[in-house]
Amino acid sequence: MIRVILAEDQQMLRGALTSLLSFESDIQVIAEVADGQKAWEVIQREVPDVCILDIEMPYLTGLELAEKIKVAHLPCKVMIVTTFARPGYLQKAMDCDVNGYLLKDEPIDYLIEAIRKVNNGEKVVSRDLAATLFMKELNPLNEREIAVLELVKEGLTTNEISKKLFLTKGTIRNYLSTSIQKLHVESRQQAVNTASDKGWI
Amino acid sequence: MIRVILAEDQQMLRGALTSLLSFESDIQVIAEVADGQKAWEVIQREVPDVCILDIEMPYLTGLELAEKIKVAHLPCKVMIVTTFARPGYLQKAMDCDVNGYLLKDEPIDYLIEAIRKVNNGEKVVSRDLAATLFMKELNPLNEREIAVLELVKEGLTTNEISKKLFLTKGTIRNYLSTSIQKLHVESRQQAVNTASDKGWI
DNA sequence: ATTAACATATGACACCTGTCACAAAGTACT
């Protein structure tokens, strides 16, 4: 019997998956949770065989959970199931040694098969993503640049950002300038779009 | 027997819902499609009792489909099922006389109940959204302002936008200026964020 | 101790943005 936990914030999908997984005689959904915090509690207490984690959840993302599971040396397999084919996400997932990375665009049967494979020690990655792995573009932005771009994304101006980060506005402009060059774009707006797309901020 | 079509671009959710709806003895899923174009073809041909439509789909959005169904005077009930609680979306849905507007955050049972109610001529709206309807803020932006903001969202500069819309850059700046004032924000970036949030662009 | 690399800052420059007052042209209604 494969004991799995399902962490997914969209109730409709979570409920549906739980119902369907329960029909499989070798799979048991021991918990279904709607946020990363609850997921972490359950995972520590129950140590499931396979953790099925969405990325974008409240409190803790699936990727942060994968990281925690890794550093705690828990013997759980981890599968990320997400809408997003962002290279940055996949990269981070690989860095956390996750055992599977599936898109929500896959059929359920593929998910079920993947659970069995992962439980057996195999690695599973959605077809479309295998290619992405080889062309892995690493995030060219450093910490400061990321912090600045994230604030630009919120709509803050150079001045507001400088106050928030305790830097002069000249420095902020320099970071933005280097970000724009690194991303080969032409404005802060485009920089934010590109970086979001790739999952870098 | 309630004949329903399911239009949802995320295969995993679509498949799961189809399976679960099929267990209901009074509901028959006559078609499941992944984009708005195919949905429209099936709806015209089959005239289902209830159309369950996601909003963000390729080719045609669920809201555009609702509009088409309305003007074609097809005797189908329409239910929008979406991730987004954006007032603008709900507003548009109401303008198209849809019979239901559910969030994907609801449990499946609620969806099933809703299908029966809608089929009976009742209207169904997710709890959290009922309030939104009363505080309906109408989109203060005019067509031009919307067009400009959409291009800003893509990351285009004033100059690029002016070329695309065959207007001078002065005019673009004026539109942006009025948009910024109407949205009570302080930069194009914030204007884009606010307008996206409300579902106005 | 020297070199290199990094984070932060500065000032100058050309250009872009947001605002405003105003104007020309078109449409619609009276």
Place this chain on the structure above:
DNA sequence: AGTACTTTGTGACAGGTGTCATATGTTAAT
């Protein structure tokens, strides 16, 4: 024709933005 309203354009101004050359202090590597 007269009035009001809408769409688009202009020019000017203050301030913001992106780039660059350059400087200073810090840390890490040789």
